Amino acid sequence: MRDGFIRVAAVTPDVRVADCIFNTEQICMRMDEACGHGAKILVFPEMCITGYTCEDLFRQDLLLKEARKSLREIIFHSRGKDALIFVGLPWEQEGKLYNVAAAVSGGSLLGLVPKKCIPMYSEFYEGRYFSPGNEEVIWTEFDGKPVPFGSSQLFACREMEGLKVAAEICEDIWSPKPPSISHAMAGATVIVNLSASNENTGKSIYRESLVTGQSARLVCGYIYTSAGEGESSTDLVFSAHNMIAENGTLLAQSARFKNETVYSDLDIFRLLSERRRMSTFTSAENADYQKNAFHLETEEMKLERFFDPAPFVPGVKEDRDRRCEEILSIQALGLKKRMQHTGCRSIVVGISGGLDSTLALLVMAKACDMLSLPRNTITAVTMPCFGTTDRTYTNACTLTRKLGANLLEVDIKEAVKLHFRDIGHDPDVHDVTYENSQARERTQVLMDVANQLGGMVVGTGDMSELALGWATYNGDHMSMYGVNASVPKTLVRHLVSYYADTCGDGELSRTLEDVLDTPVSPELLPPKDGEIAQKTEDLVGPYELHDFFLYYALRFGYSPSKIYRIAKIAFDGAYSKETILKWLKKFYYRFFSQQFKRSCLPDGPKVGSVAVSPRGDLRMPSDACVRLWIGDLDRITAD
Template structure:
C-alpha cells in the first residue's frame, strides 16, 4: 500500500432470499475474486447473508441460526486473506434483533457493528423486526468468543498510517446525525456502508450525490455496497448501485441492475493532508473502541487515473464554464482595485505572447464593467533585441482591435546605453543581457503609469511564479497582477475561450495566432527571424510543471509519489528519464525562487492552488530543498 493507496471493493452477490447456505457460497466466491484483485477493504450489502427482503422470516429461529452458521463458514474462509471484510446479517442480542455488519479478518470475527437508524416510513418497516444499535461497544458471545458489539468501533490498519475504517448501514447515511460523522471525527478516514437501497425513478442520482457529499464533508473515502439481483421483487426492485468515493469524487460506480463488482484505490495520504490543511476539521475519539488490524505493506496496483492537466477540465462544457468564471474573478478583482484607487487608466505591456494577451483581455473586461472607455487602456509594446516580427505584429494588431490605445517604446537604445554604463558586453548574452531588457520594460511601464495616472497591470502567471521564471523587479513587479493565480496550462484555454466567444473575427484571428506562437520571453536575438529562446526548452514543459505544482501544493504528495503518478499520466508522451529530469528542476527552482514570491504584487486567487505569501503559501524564502531533492535523487 505504498504512497497511501488502499484498494477497496464494493460487491453485490447474486443471492436467494432466506437461503443462507447458498448466499454464503456466493459471498465467498465474490470475496475470492476481490482478494485476487488486491482489495484490502471488501464490502458486501446489508443483510446479504439472508437477503434484505426476508420480512417476518427474520423472526424465525431457523433463519437466524442459518445466518450464524453461514457467518462462521464465511469467517473461516477469510483465513489467510489480508483484507478487512464487511458482511451483513441479522443478529440477536439480549432478546432483540439487530441489523448488523460482521467485520472479518484472517479467519476471525473482529466485531459486530449494528445499524443505528432504523427506517419505518414509506416502503420500509424495519422497526417491526430490528432495534437501533447502541453506540458504546459492549461484548456479545458468539460461537464461544466474546466479540465487541456497537456502532462506535473503528478498525485501525497498520499498513498505512492513518487508515482507520468506520462502518454504517444504509439508512444511517440518510439521517441528519449520521454515524459516519462521529466516525470521521473520531479519526476514520474510510467509511463503509452496507446498504439495501431499493430503486425508484431518480433515486440513483440523489444517492450518488449523498455519497459524494458525505465523502467531501467528512474528507474521507466512502465505500457503498448495495443489494441487487436476487432480492425479492414482490414490491421493490434493488439494483446493486455500488459506489466508491473520495473527498467528493466518485472513483468507481457500478452499472445498475447488473450486480457489478467495483474497485477503487482510496488515497489515505491525500485525505490526511486535506484534514491537516483544514484546521476546522477537529478530531475527538472519546467513547470509541479502536481495534488494530495487521496488514502486509505492499504496493497497490493503480487502476484509477490522474489527469495530466489537473487545472484544466477535460469536458468542454465544464472547461468553458471554468474559463468564464476565472475571467470574471480576474476582472472583478481588478475592478475593485480601480474603484478603491480612483484610477481611470491602465498600462499593460504587450508582447504578442499569451500572458500579456490574457492580461489585456482581463483589463478590457474590467474597464467595460466600470464603464470606463477602452482607450484609457494604454497598450505598450517595447521591442528590443529578441523581438520577432510575428509577436510584434500580433501586439500591434491586438491593441487597436480591442479598442485600446497602442504606443510603442523601442528600448534598444536605452538598454544599449545601460550596457555601456555598467560595462556589459552586448555580445555576451548572459542573464544580465536578458534581465536588463526586462527591467527596462518595467521601468518604462511604471513611468508611463505615473504620467497618465494609471496602474501597471501585471502579466506573469502562477506557473512562472512557481518556477521563478520572472526577472526580479522586472516583469515580476506590477501594481496588480491579474494572472498570478492562473497556471500556464490554463492561460492557453482562457485565451482560446475568449477567441471562441468574442464575436469579432479580426480579434479571433489575432488570438489564434498568439495561441500558435511558442512561449518565449524573447530576450535573445532571433535566428532567421524566428524565436530562438523557447521557454519550455529551458525550464521544461509547463504541463509537467503544472502537474508537479498541483500535486505538491494541493495534495501534499511526496516527490516519489508525484513521479509515480506522472509516469502513469504521461505514459507515451514523455520518457521516464525526461519526467525525472524536470521534476528535479521543479523542486530546485521552487525552493530557490521563493524570495520572488515573498514580495509578490497583489492579485486574485482563482483556484484551489495559489502561491501568494499573504494567502496559501506561507513559506520562508530560505527554506532548504534537501529532503525533497534527496528523494528525487533516489528515484
C-alpha cells in the first residue's frame, strides 16, 4: 500500500446453479488464494452465491434462506483476511427481491448495494424476479446487526487516504446514467462491478470499451468481474470476462471462457493527482452517501504492475506509426500557421547531421508541402567548427540535398577564434566558454541569414534537452518557432525512423538510418581520431531514463522516491539501482536549476500530454528550491 498502490483481484469461481453449498466452498477457496497473493480488494461475480441463471428458482424460499446462510459463512471466513470482498446474492427486503452486492471485511458485513438498472430486453428478464434498487440508504438487519442498504454507499479505507470504493452491478454500467457517475462525484476512486454478462459475437469488444471508457471518464480504478462456466447453458454462455482498468488503461483481463482470477496493482495516488489536475472534474463529500470504514494492514508490497520504460513511445508498431504520423502533422501544421501569419519568404534552420535538426528539417519540408511552396523555401545552414566530424557534416549535406532545400555552409572557426581574442579566452581551454561561444555564434549566423532572406529561424531543441537545460542560453536555446519543443528525445528517434521507413527514397533512408546510429552530441569539442569526442548521455545521463523521470514527475506528480521505485521495475536488467538513483538526482538538480531557460522559450506546438511551455503545462518559478525532492531521494540512500 506504500506510494498509493493496492493490489486488486477480479475473481470468477466455479459455480453450480442453485447449489449454494458448493458455490460458497469455491468462493472461500478463491478468497484464500487471492488474499494469499496479496489482493486487498476482491470482486466476485453477480449472484455468485446462488448462480445468476436460477430463473424462477429465485422465488423459492429455500434458495433465499440458503443464500443468507452462505453469506454468513463467507463473512465468517473473512475473519483474519486483510481485504474488502464483494459477493453477489439475492436479498429480500420489505417484501421485494433485490439483486445485491454484499461488501464484507474482517468478519463483518459492511453494506448491501442493490442493482439499480434491471434489464428487461432481449435475453434478459430480471424484472420477473428483482426490483430496481434504491439510491437512498435505508437500514436492514442481518444476524441482529444493522446493515446499510442502498446504492449510495462508499467503503473508505482508514489506512489509505483517498481509497474509497463503491459498487454497481452489471447492467448499471450499460445504462445512460450509471450509478458509478454519482459514486465518483461523491469521492469514489475505485468502482467494482459484479456482473453476469453472457457472451455473443463482438460483445467482448464493446464490454471492454465500456469498462475502459468509464474508468477514463471517472478517473478511477474499475474492477469488472463476470460470471463464467458453470452457469446454465440452457440459452446462454458466460465467458468469465474479467477486467481491471485504471483511467482509461486496461491493466489486466482474463482469458475468456475460463474461470480464473486476474490481478493488478491500482495506483490510487495517481488517480487523485489526475483529479486534482483536471479542473473540470468536480467531486465533493455527499451527505446522502453512507460512509462505511474498513481496515487494511499497511504493508510492503512487491509490485507486479507493468511500467513501460518508454512511456512516450507506443509499444505496438502500428500504434507507433500512427502516433508518428500524427505528431509530424501537428508539428508541420504549427509551423505552417506561423509561416502564413508572418508572411515570411523563407525558413532557416541550422543543420548539424544530428537527430534534432534532422527532425526539424523533415517537419519544415512537410510544412512547405502543405503550403504548396517549393522546398527551396528552406535554407539549411551547416556551420562546421572545432567539433564537427566528417560523418555529421556529410549527413547534413546529403539530407538537405535529398529534401530539396537550399544548403548554405558558413565555417565559423575564424569568427569564434576572433571572439576568443576579443574576450581574452585561451582557445586551448575547452571549458563552457569554449563551447557556448560556438553555440551562440551559430545562432547569430542563423538569425542574420533569416534577416537577409526575409524569413525566420526554426528551432531544433527537443523537450528532453529543455527539461535538463541542455541548451546554450540565447544560443541553440533561441529561435522564432521551436517545432521540437514538446517532443521527448526517445520519441524524436522514432519519428526519424518512421520517416526513414516511409519516405520511399533509398539514399535518404540510408542517411536517416546513419543519423540514428550517430551518438547524440553537440559537437563542441574537437574530435578524437575523427570520431565524436563529446557524447551527451555520458555527461547528463541516458535520455531513456530522463524521459521516464520527466513523464512521471510532470504527468502525475510522482514523488522522487516513487519514481525511483517504479524505475527499478521498468529498467530491471538494463540499469542498476545505483545508476538509476544517480541520474534521478541529476535530473532533479538540473530540472529545478534550469527553469530560467524554459521561462522564456519561443513558441512551439504541444504534441503530447507532457510539455514544458511556460505558457501552458509548466508554470514554475525559476528560483524554486529542490531541497524537498533531493531530501526524498537522500532518504532512499540512507535506507
